[in-house]
Amino acid sequence: ADIRIGMAEALTGPAAKYGVAIKNGFTLAAEGINAKGGINGNKIVLVIEDEQGKKEEAINVFKKLIFQDKVLMIFGPTLSNSAFAADPIANATKTVVFGTSNTADGITGMGPFTFRNSVMEADVLPVTTRAAVKHFGIKKVAVLYGNDDAFTKSGYDVFKSALADQKITVTDTETYAKGDVDFKAQLTKIKASNPDAIVCSCLAEEAANIILQTRSLGMKQPFIGGNGFNSPKLFEIAKDAADNTLMGSPWSAENIAPANKQFIADYKAKFNADPDQFAAQAYDAMHIVTEALKQVKLSGNPEKDRLALRDALPAVKHDGATGKFAFRRAAPKDGKEAGYDAQQDAIVNIAKGGKFVLLK
């Protein structure tokens, strides 16, 4: 029988650039798995819905997937904000919800059916800053982040405490808002504070623009970024202006592990574009679920199967495009049972000649 898996991602609206990459990652993985005979002979069928990056839509889509399409589990939603609205529905109906792009704090606190393989910033950023201090000999930095977005804001929070822990002086902290394209005012102020480097919790496209504008103001400082920087977009837009940018992430296009090389090659062949981290994490997530499902005997009764999947998932260990992966039980919140976060090592990369290479 087919295994129906729901996918609720933002396929239209401003978050679509992530949602579409994620969808590509899933379809690529599912096709690959099906081509190899599926899971114990069963084919994966993706039930794809667009949640537009809006919370009400996410709730509606989750309900439709769970009650009408009777999917086994749901991947998504794209944004953490939507996850806060929709994941409680999955937990209440005892359906596994698996986020591949939700990095905000507290996502897995929503219940024991919540899983994610998106690595929390708290695991990655401290590693990156430490590497930066060592590599560039940094003493003081300025910080720039998007303050109206859950992802960039929580990245900032982590940076802030990491910088404090590592006793790095912050010369100036600046923010911008979604949709801003001109960062010169903030950068001029940063310039006046004369930092050794600029720490930036931003998404790739904003980051690229910020880097270009920094250079056009005659500033030479290197950038330190998080997950958000990990995209080919950065170089499509900024090219080698981005050189010397440090970025930590579990996935790197430079990672020469066979699983990753395979992924990148397949992705390019199918979509005629370079994959990014969002696609990679989605790709891996599908494989992680596959591993779990291999251990499960599906009964055809959705309620039973959902429970079985949820019991099988935590034990999965996977070595995929993003490297070695395991689940880690999240700390229970307010006495409520929690779900599972990703346990993965971050790789620190440095930009050289228009691409990220591993920092030695």
Place this chain on the structure above:
Amino acid sequence: MFEQQLINALTLGSVYALFALGFTLVFGVLGVINLSHGAIFMLGSYIALLLVSQFQLSLWLAMAVAMLACGALGVIVDFLVLRPLRRRNAPHLSPMIATIGVAIMITNIAQGLFGAENKRFPFGTIPEDSISIGNLHLTAVQLAIVLISFILMIVLLLVMRRTQLGRALRAIAESPKAAYLLGINVEGLFLLTSFAAAALGAAAGVLVGLSFNAISPFMGQPMLHKGIAVIILGGMGDIRGAMIGGLFLGVAEVMSVAYLSSDFRDAVAFGLLFLILLVRPSGMFGKILERKA
């Protein structure tokens, strides 16, 4: 730092002004807040991008074609959507809502055609280096935007103030019926206005796309918010107002970052707008007819 911030303010303000010129033109003449202006702005950017990157057209030619194409789209929208509404004596909010529909359609089709992610013009389309005088920096596109928006404003202003065409447009703005009685080809001028406004929007789109490397189907939306603020701040449909309003907003935003906190950039800008409206209820250049009865 202050001097650099002033330059930042001027360039940002010019971007707003450039966007607002076409926007305010439609508003001034047709009396419609055309919420599809942001989408047309975006489309202009994409058309030029496509021509430059796929057909290797020169930038200026691409820009001209983008302006023509968007102008034509503006005319089509006017012909198919706004004109029937005028004919039917629709209440004044209906055209605005209809333009929301237009914006949704254009944005979605653009996303379908071009994808959701940001694009940029190919490297080398324009000189990337910035012009530096001492410690002050300005890129060539930014300089171009400042100059172009000033020149366009002055041209438009002269047309509106000094020519019979401008007077006719203002007559239409106040009362199409009166304009008809004066022998003005009202429908023709509506189409002309829609064309000009959309072409201006496209030009703004190309320049903004060039200077910020962030061409996306959604780039029009934030600009639209600012554009609305600018035209209201300047006074309904006033060309000078669009310019001054744009510069004012630019200065307010940049200076609030420079001397307050970037957290409150938008709040300061919109808060100021709020206060200015309380002091001058029809914007900075809005005419007030004192006569009551």
Place this chain on the structure above:
Amino acid sequence: MSALLHIENLSVNYGHIQAVKNISLELQNSEITALVGANGAGKSTSLLAISGLIKAASGTIRMAGEDISTLSPHQIVQKGVVQVAEGRAILTTLTVQENLDLGAYTRKDKIQIHRDLDYIFTLFPVLKNRATGLAGNLSGGEQQMLAIGRALMAKPKVLLLDEPSMGLAPLMVQEIFRVLKEINQSGLTILLVEQNVRQALKIAQRGYVLENGEIVLQDSGQNLLHNPRVIAAYLGA
């Protein structure tokens, strides 16, 4: 003499209300024709239909032999049929000067336009004093003068006037009628809708009486002035 403007079997509806029913009017070249009738008789409606601002349900309007009933309003103005509409249609947010300039919108003869402007200013000196002020700030009567002045700036062949004396002081009313007579003598054809029936019929060569959308009487101005039915209904005993 021949009819310059020829209106035949004109009907106008508002929804299912028939405001003008099958009327026929002829404006002879260089004559003043008066159209009188009670409130709501359909006078303004007829004028708006001639100018093309309301679509007629049926009927033809010919200007110098040419059918203008299918033209759009601005084309009708270009043919020389200009109207001073009810409620004045002053552009309140433009200056007095700009209003007058726009009056000459369809003209190209710069020098003559300038001369005509001077003529308007001698007719209505207030307008000259207030030329740079907003038209909306003018008093009611001043606006009426502006409306008439602006229409004259178009150098019309046929002038349609909807209650030009409304709101004007007695001296000014006399002045307006004097001016109308004067420009008529210089060859302008005028259709005059007036509540000041006596004055209107005095200067009109011919007159029509409109009641409930229908023409009930037509005669020379002098005859109508002495027609008992007109006296009873419109001149007050």
Place this chain on the structure above:
Amino acid sequence: MLEWWEGFWSIYSTVIFGVGINAMLALSIYLTLSCGLLSLANAAFMGIGAYAASMISMQTGLSFPVALLASACAPAVVALVIGIPTLRLSGVYLAMATLGFGEVVRVIVLNLEITGGPMGINGIPTKTEWWHIAVILGLTIFVLARLRRSKIGRAFEAIKEDEIAARLMGVNVAGYKLLAFVIGAVIAGLAGGLNAHYTFTIGPGNYAFENAVDILTMAVFGGTSNLLGPLIGSTTLTLLPEVMRSMKDFRLAANGLILILVILYLPKGIWDPARLRGLRSRFTKTSSAKGS
């Protein structure tokens, strides 16, 4: 049958809740529009109501009715304070000032600790039942319908048509405008409070420009000449995306097209009594030869 209903309800209950909430929002803007005020503050008021109610539910032990009360009162107080200076503005200037106010509210909420910054407030307990929405919506409709038939409704309409003439008819224009503004804020705030208690989470982005415009669109789309219009408009526009879900990629473009077509063919909104009256009279005219 019962089973079918249960299945239907479990999928679509949120959509149906959404219909009710949007109906309240459309009514709230209808009220100010009926008084000639183009106020776009309703999204912000909804947000204030939502935050007030959620904070009470999350941080105090107080009951749901208290939270709802707060969601009505907090926006009312704010409306009172900002209404006095702003309502002097007219037309689009008022629209802009109220949008500006909304923006200020959004940025403040974004930067405060207690409101959770950009993350908003998460894990709000679900307390809203269908009948809460039904009762409050019903009450709103009832009150607005009664107001319409009274001197207050007439005063609103007179103000909309001609403020100066209304003043000289003895109508306290400033007072009535403020009244409309405040009642509108109360309705929007209640909608916010109810909405927060079934969507688990609220954030500063939920009450911004787009939402304000959406609310306006629902009202204008349905028609603003009486109460039924906003109800029809909000219901159609809430259900439309669900109905169109199968169109996938072109769903939004189709939404846009439908919006345009409806406005084009029904410029005064779907529910336009004058047009309906016209249709009816044409009908009766053709069916009975007497007429006129």
Place this chain on the structure above:
Amino acid sequence: MLELQAISKRFGGLHVLQDVSFTMPAGSIYGLIGPNGAGKTTIVNLITGLLRPSSGHLRFNGKDLSMVEPHKITQLGIARTFQNIRIFKEMTLLENVVVGMHDDLNYNVASLLLNLRSFREAELQAKTRAHELLSWVRLDHKAHMLADNLSYGEQRKLEFARALATQPQLLLLDEPVAGMNPSEKTELMTEINNIRNRGFSIFMIEHDMRFVMELCDRIAVLNFGKIIAEGTPDQVRSNPDVIEAYLGKEEAA
């Protein structure tokens, strides 16, 4: 009842009114005439609170009006019509008139919401009276039409009825017969006389001399913002200054 004391009004550099003083006795019909742009409408705007005088005082029944808001002035018993008609176009004739009764409809929120008898009776009464007022101006057959569909002259009449609905002691008419033909004027003249006989006082601006002279008890003449004559119609009519500035030989004759 109405007293203007040394009223001046400036718009920017334009002195529209200078030291205008006159007193209008209760129960009378008082006329204000003068050339176009003399400042007549401005005076009405001052009385109704739409404009504030630059200097001087306005009193109504002894009460100073200078700081009173327009709607309170209406409540004090002053109503007006407008030179440029301002009716509520999208409302029916009946509703237009009932708006004028706004202040007299005394019911509380509870009776409104619960549709109590006090509410229903007040509304019914208002509508009945509105019909009556419409019949005074012969528009009752159109009571349920939208006001926008009226012709110009009909709109004037509606405005008149609406003003009466506020139950004013003083009615200010700004060119009430503009756009009416002589027989309609005669009709309205009878109407106005009737109204005066019911105890209203009337202040009117009008350019129709037959109308003014026949109706008014006293007339003031305004020229360039100054009163140049005041007195009975006959006195005014024969005043050479008035003939020179306003009437012209023909009307005086």
